[in-house]
Amino acid sequence: MSFHFKQKTAVSGDSQSSDMVRVWDIVVRIFHWSLVATFAAVWLTSDDFVWLHKILGYGVLVLITVRLVWGFIGGKYARFSEFVKSPGAVISYLNDMRNGRERRYLGHNPAGGAMILALLFALLVTGVTGWMSTTDAYWGIRWVEIAHELSADGCIVLVGAHVLGVIYASRKHGESLAKAMVTGLKQRV
Numbered sequence: 664m665s666f667h668f669k670q671k672t673a674v675s676g677d678s679q680s681s682d683m684v685r686v687w688d689i690v691v692r693i694f695h696w697s698l699v700a701t702f703a704a705v706w707l708t709s710d711d712f713v714w715l716h717k718i719l720g721y722g723v724l725v726l727i728t729v730r731l732v733w734g735f736i737g738g739k740y741a742r743f744s745e746f747v748k749s750p751g752a753v754i755s756y757l758n759d760m761r762n763g764r765e766r767r768y769l770g771h772n773p774a775g776g777a778m779i780l781a782l783l784f785a786l787l788v789t790g791v792t793g794w795m796s797t798t799d800a801y802w803g804i805r806w807v808e809i810a811h812e813l814s815a816d817g818c819i820v821l822v823g824a825h826v827l828g829v830i831y832a833s834r835k836h837g838e839s840l841a842k843a844m845v846t847g848l849k850q851r852v
């Protein structure tokens with residue numbers, strides 16, 4: 664009796680194996696999960712722990728700044744040039760989604776790319792208006808306070824849409840995008 668073992672094409676945990684490819688570099692992954700944690704903490708502290716809220720808010724601004732720089736000098740899939748598409752391309756991708764025939768992307772899809780820009784912008788506005796409200800020039804100015812509250816609410820709405828989008832795309836293409844944001848690895852297209 665002879666035993667026959669099939670040659671494995673992909674070894675789990677091996678980023679160089681034939682069908683897995685490293686998409687998210689270490690900076691993107693650390694940025695993402697640090698942002699999730701800091702953003703949650705900045706919300707939880709906004710009413711009763713304002714001193715901590717301010718420190719965490721600056722933390723969000725530091726993270727966003729690092730990501731903006733990384734968008735120009737980071738790895739292939741981290742670069743804005745890779746995932747920022749024209750409004751026309753985003754609309755045509757959304758149309759494809761409506762018809763259920765959008766294609767899978769290894770990096771961010773066009774709608775995901777637009778969402779990332781919106782998130783980074785909303786977080787930046789929230790952080791800057793929060794900081795402004797503590798300066799001599801803008802302290803107690805109503806529009807600055809309102810802008811801070813409204814942009815913070817905008818961040819929550821965008822985060823909700825972002826997470827729904829991640830769940831939708833994961834189901835559609837039968838893969839866990841959240842897991843890929845942890846390991847950095849995705850199945851080659």
Ligand code: HEM
Pocket residue numbers: 691694695698699702730741770771772775779782783822825826829840841842844
């Ligand atoms: C537990 C909740 C969350 C999950 C599961 C999640 C998951 C993900 C995943 C899978 C991606 C990559 C999407 C893709 O494959 O194209 C991503 C990207 C991103 N997410 Fe989230 N996310 C969460 C919460 C948040 C929150 C709270 C924020 C902001 C406050 C956020 C901001 C971002 C940003 C900015 C990116 C772009 C990453 C980059 O290229 O640097 N996410 N997220």
Ligand code: HEM
Pocket residue numbers: 705706709710713716717718719720721723724786787789790791792793794795796797811812815816818
């Ligand atoms: C980007 C991340 C930030 C988010 C998501 C955020 C969110 C919030 C939220 C939801 C509130 C409560 C608004 C209300 O209903 O009254 C708030 C209040 C406030 N935030 Fe922020 N904030 C951020 C960054 C900052 C920064 C960087 C500073 C200043 C350094 C700051 C300073 C304040 C102050 C002074 C208040 C008023 C607190 C009070 O007296 O009740 N925030 N923020």
